[in-house]
Amino acid sequence: MMVGEMTSPPTGLPPRRTTDTALAAVRSVTGSVPAAVTVTAVVVTRGRSPYLEATLAAVRGQSLAPHSVVVVDVDTAPSTSGHRGLSLDGARYVAASHSRSFGDAVNAAVAGLSAAGDALTPDWLWLLHDDSAPAPGALAALLRSVEHTSTVAVAGCKQRKWELDDDGTPHDPAGPDRGVLLQVGYTVSPTGRRMSGLDETEIDQGQHDSREDVLAVGLAGALVRTSVWRDLDGTDAEYGPFGDSLEFCRRVRLAGHRVTVVPTAVVRHAQQSLADPSHRSRMRRARLRFQLVAASPWALGLTMLAIVAGAPFLAAYRLAVKQPTAARDELMAPLWMLLGLSSVLRARRRTARTSTEPYRVLRPLLGTWRQTFRELRERRLARADARHTGPDDLDRADLHRIATRRRAVLALVMVVATGLAAAVFGPVLGMLAAGGRLVGGALLPASSDAGQVWTAATSGWVRSGLGEAAPGDPLLLTLTALSLLTGDSLQTAVNALFVAALPLAALGGWAVAGAVTRSVWVRAVAALAWTAAPPLLGALSGGLVGALVVHLALPWVALALVRSVGAQRIDLPARSSVDAVNDRPVLNGAFVEEGRGRRLGAAGAAGLTLAVAVSGAPVLLPIAVVVLAAAAFAAPARRGHLAPAILPSLVMCAPLLIHMVRTGDAGLLVADPLVLPGTLPAGDAAGWQALLGQTGLQDPWFGGLSPDMALGPYLLGGLLCAVALVALAGPRAAGARVGWILAVCGLAVVVLADGGSGSLGARGLDALGLDGGALDGRGSGTALTSVVLLGLGGAALCTTRAVRARRAARTVAVAGVVVPLVIGLVSAAGLASWYVAEPLSDDGVHATALPAVPAVGQQMQAAPRQTRVLQLGSGDDGAVEYALLRGDGTQLADASVAASARGQVTGTTEAGTDGPAAHETGAGSPATAARDAVDDVAVRLAGGSDPDVAERLAALGIGAVQVPTPDVSDDAADGSGRAVGNAELTASLDMVPGVERVTQGQPVTLWRVRTEQNPTPGWARIEDGRSVTLVASGGPSVHVDVAAGDAGRRVVLAESADPRWSATLDGHRLEPVEVATAGATLQAFELGPDGGRLDIGYHAPHRTGWLLALGLVGAVFVLLALPVRGRRSR
Structure with a gap:
């Protein structure tokens, strides 16, 4: 049946005349109200499309066929009519490669109709995308809805998802499907966000078929009056593929027409525009433009101000929900607004020219804040339901049993580690709580607050001695954060770090082992071994804050990196799959599998924890670069998450790296941070000692009760090394290789830093133009040994791949029990020997x-x-x-x-x-x-x-x-x-x-x-040649009001002179001078006779830029690392 058969009441003309002449005759008789209507279907495609043939077939299969069909190709590829296997069956083809939007393509089709010499312009345009196939009765339902009304200008379809077969072939549009709803008309929230009132995977059961008048409908499948389309000049091309329907329907409403949705007219839409990687950015731009175009005149300025002020907060939210691309778009929104402001003003003028109704006519159709919050809540609950698949009772029992065993063993591990910490530090906890402090060895007093530590870390001025321009150690940044967490006291932070080190090490060892194996007993042994590691015990006894921070941070770095690429192992109930018995490994009665939770949040946590570790030993920075590159080859997926992890470390160490390049002193990287020269022994561990987990020659266990005790300190490292070698031939050799690469990198740096100017490492650095002799006695041997042990331990854990049910050889099964048991006993013996040797003594901490x-x-x-x-x-x-x-x-x-x-x-x-x-x-x-x-x-x-x-x-x-x-x-x-x-x-x-x-x-x-001229010496003083006046100061700066005095006055600081000191008096710069006194060259400024506000401070070069970069990178990674569940795209 043709469209011309749908008529008004009888007029005496033959009922089945559908020619253009007949239609013209009808119009001549009936006047302005036509007795028959004509519809032209406009199908817009972009070159070769897998959906176009099915879409055209669906158009031809309509129960009420359109009068004509026009196919518009907006691509520059060969014409659609020349595609193999594509039959247009008389459909007109229009090339419109210049079109910027869907509306431009429709305009090209309308212009093509006129150019072709059609006697009559169609009454209606049926707009279709190449990936939107209408159901057989869609056009008939649309025409029935507009047949007896002249107020409807746009009638939209109910859109369902067009699904694909496994091979990517589109389903038959006329066949059955799941009925996933995409749209039944929509409105917008007060912020311009689209509100469809649908869940993300809602099934069509007719629950929304009562909708009729709506603010907007999707143009895919929409029936639009040709006269209205021409009067409004189609859609706004600036919107591109997103937001054009909303803008057009809004102008239709303001022009005095109605926009309706016809739920009985169904179109299946594949939404291929969402496959464009840039679709989120384009959607954000479209929403921004709509906000500015739709704002009332008096609210336009407030809207622009809200966009600018809200950009950083919206970007922070997007980062927290793990959408970095959307965060970038939010930050770019103010720039887009400024660049597109003239276009927005033109769009507002065009809307004003065609509007016949006030803005308030739209108010009943707009979403309210209450509706917005309700829809957000419903979507959140729907996503939660989709995530949590309800296990049956047997699966739930399996999971509960696994979790109970895991928590019980972890509690046992923590009780043992906490008990050991209480035995070591318990006798002094009262003294520490009363204001005492831990000192000795390499550990210095720490009577500073968080502000002073931050100043020391970022000012670029070291206040020891008479001061010197030099970068602070990156470890001070980590200690600043710890000081804030412990009541603004650095000493409290240091005390807490040492007291809690043993339990924290056990927790870290347990966590990182869980990424490789799900055996709770193997994880317990790993936690005990990491707690008994000689680098940790040596750092506690010797007062090495940097090495201690490294040892505690490394397990979390490894865990976060493994999780960021989805290589961690997870627990599954035994009945989680029918194939579990044959295809999945079994461990402790539960099946396990390689995890695939590739979370961007883990990458953020990896960057932060790696920065903490690098702050404790900057030499880890080049090691991290090498290991991350190697891990990228072994990662199962998401390799791109590894590269950004190095960024916080680079920014944190930037001042030290720049200083190292300027001075050519390679020893700055390998030196222990926050340690005075001469505090440590002249040499660090040799390569073979580091390979066996030692930081140098060690005393025998238990004071050498027997000759065999001399080998005790080397047993743990030797066992790990042997098991790690076996892992290279195992089924998880890729992970073992990454562990060995980490260990070899640590060993290489130990060898480079060992010896004086004639060593191999020194000669190599000399060849690169760096001072290789500066390495002698300055290597971070303790921290590097932790790196070696982490690599060996990770490789060794790769041998613990679960033994498949009923297939394991007896030898392998016995080794899987004996080796962890021996490592656990050796670790316990090492801890006992360390405790007996009294780790807290006057010679150490x-x-x-x-x-x-x-x-x-x-x-x-x-x-x-x-x-x-x-x-x-x-x-x-x-x-x-x-x-x-x-x-x-x-x-x-x-x-x-x-x-x-x-x-x-x-x-x-x-x-x-x-x-x-x-x-x-x-x-x-x-x-x-x-x-x-x-x-x-x-x-x-x-x-x-x-x-x-x-x-x-x-x-x-x-x-x-x-x-x-x-x-x-x-x-x-x-x-x-x-x-x-x-x-x-x-x-x-x-x-x-x-x-x-x-x-x-x-x-x-x-x-x-006490002297006659200067009875009260101070850090800052005013000298006029006759007397000395003390100037109040706080920290390495002066901010005080000074009185007027004699000419020739100077402000002298008890700091060595440097050109980056600056001073102002009431905002006017004072001339810096150098004063030679007592054999020293001190910093001074010409004060003169005037009084006023005196401000003196040190300004390191590029400090502001570095702090901005540090704050920006830190904020980004903190937001990424927040445990907020990421939002899934539809």
Whole structure:
């Protein structure tokens, strides 16, 4: 039946005349109301399409066929009519490669009809995409809905999903399907987001067939009045494939027409435009444009402001739900708005020209905030239902049994580790809770708050000694975060880190082992072995904060990387698959399989945890690059998640890397962070020792009770090495190879860092233009040994692939039980030996409540004076040892590998020598002059008779001098002679003019520096040639109001001069000068006679840019790592 057969009441004309002449006759008789209507179907395609032939067949198969069919090809490929196997059957073909949108293609079809000389213009246009096949009665239902009304200008179809066969062939549009609904008309939320009122996989059961008047319908399958299409000039081409239907239907409504949906007219839509990788960006642009075009005139400015202000928050939300591309689009939205503003204004003017109704006519059809929230909630619940498939009772029992066993064994592991930690640190917990601290070995006092640690990490100025321009250690950034988590105290953070290290190591070992094996007992052994690892025990006893952080972070790095590529193993109930008995491995009665949960959140967590590990040992950065590249080849999927994981580490270490390149000092990478020179032994582990899990020559177990105990420390590493070698020939050799690559990289760096200037590693670095001799004695041997053990342990765990049911050889089964048992026993023996050796001792880390500087000295060091305290002492060889103290002892936050490389932190001078000690680096620089000045002052104080020494101390900002109180019993105990030397220093200081003793009978004897010209030395002072005035300061900066004074005044800082110091007075820049005093070159500024607000600070180059990059990268990865379930695309 042709369209012309659908008529108004009888008019006397033959009922079946469907020619153009007959239609013209009908119109001449009936006037403006036609007795018959004509429909032209317009099918828009893009070149060769697998759906076009089926779509044309569906159009030809209509129970009420259209008058004509036009196929519009918007591609530049050969014409559609020339495609093999495609029969247009008289359908007109129009090439429209210039079309930018669906609307442009329809306009080309309408123009083609006129150009072809059609006698009559069709009354209706039936618009179809090449991937939208109508059901046989779709056109008839559409025409019935508009037959007796002249107000409807657009009638849309109910859209269902067009499904495909397994081979990609589209289903027969006339055949049965699941009936998944895509659209039954739609509206928009107050923010311009489309609201269809449907769940993502809702099945059509007629529940929405009562809909009629709607705000908009999809144009695929829509019937549009030709006159209205022409009056409105079609759709807005700027929308592209998304949002054009909404914009057009909105203008139709404002022009005084109706938009309806006809649920009985069904079209199956494949939505191929969503297959475009850029479809999300284009959808976001379309929604942004609609927001601006649809906003009322008085709300347009507020809408634009909301788009700009809301962009970062929307981007953060998109990152949290693991949609980084959408986050980028949200950040680009303000730019798109500005670039497209002129086009938006043109669209608003076009809408205003064709509008005959006010905006309020749309209000009943728009979605409300309540409807928006209800739809979001319903979609969230629907997604939750789709994720959770309800297991039957047997499966639920299996899962419950597996979880119960896993939790019980984990609880046992944590109880053992916590008990060991309580046995080691329990006796000192009371002292630590009362304000005591852990010090000793390489661990320095940490009496700083989080703000001071952050300043030390990011300012680019190291405050030890008289200060020096050098990057802070990246580990300070990690300690800043820990300080914030522990009450804004670095000392509390350090104490908590050491006390909780053993349980945290056990938890990390358990977690990372679970990514490789689901055997709870193998995971327990792995947790015990990682807790008993010699690098961890050595870091705890030796006070190596960096090595400790590395050992605790590495398991989480490995776990996150494995999860990011979907290679982790997961538990499954035994009845999860019919094929489980034959095809799946069995372990502990439950079946397991390789996980495929490729989560972007795991990649974010990997980046953060890797940055923490690299901060503890920057040498891990090149190792991480190599291992990530190797892991990308072994990853089953999502290899792209591995590359971004290195970005936070690169940004965190950027200042140190730049400094290393500028100085050519390769030792900066391998040096232990926050460790003073001379604290550690001169050498690290040799390659064979690191391969066996040791950081150097170890004492025998249990004090050498028997000769065999000498081999005890090497048993754990030897066993892991042997099992890891076996794994290379096993079924999971790919994972074992990655583990070996990690271990070999760690060994290679150990070899490079071992030895002096003539070593193999030094010669190789010299060939690259770096200072290879600087490696001697500075290698992060403890942290690198943790890397080696992680690689060997991961490879060894790859041998634990579950034995298939009833197929395992007896030898393999026995080995699977014996080897973990032996490793567990060896680990337990190592822990017992370490505990018996008293890990907390005066020679290593120990707890103390005694201050390193008496209270009066700490009062001088506090703001606003901030004077330094010079500590003198006698060494074992009679030399005078000194250190400039800024707090309660040499501070952890003031240690820097870059500054230590220049010999800044400490100095040693023989008492009675003629001049200062020589320094190898930085000769002639202000920092070198400052160190030489402190050397000279120490020598003069040891002499005890220099009348100018007090003035020199005051000029350098030193307000007090202290010496440990002599104790003859110490000499009797160790035979060092330190007490005798300290007694001689005490006698000498009592004779120095301008230095007066203020304490005695305490562990430390302190003298105050007081001179006639400068009775209260301080960090900042104003000098006018006659007097000295103290300037209040806080940290390495000054922010204070100063009064007017004489001309020629200067502000002098007790810091070595550097061109990056700056000062302003009421915003006006002060001229920097260098002041030579007491043999040092100090920073100063010309103040002049004026008063006002004085601001002084140090500004490192590129600090602002680095902090912005650090904050941006950190925020992105934190949002990605948040445990928020990602949203699935439809």
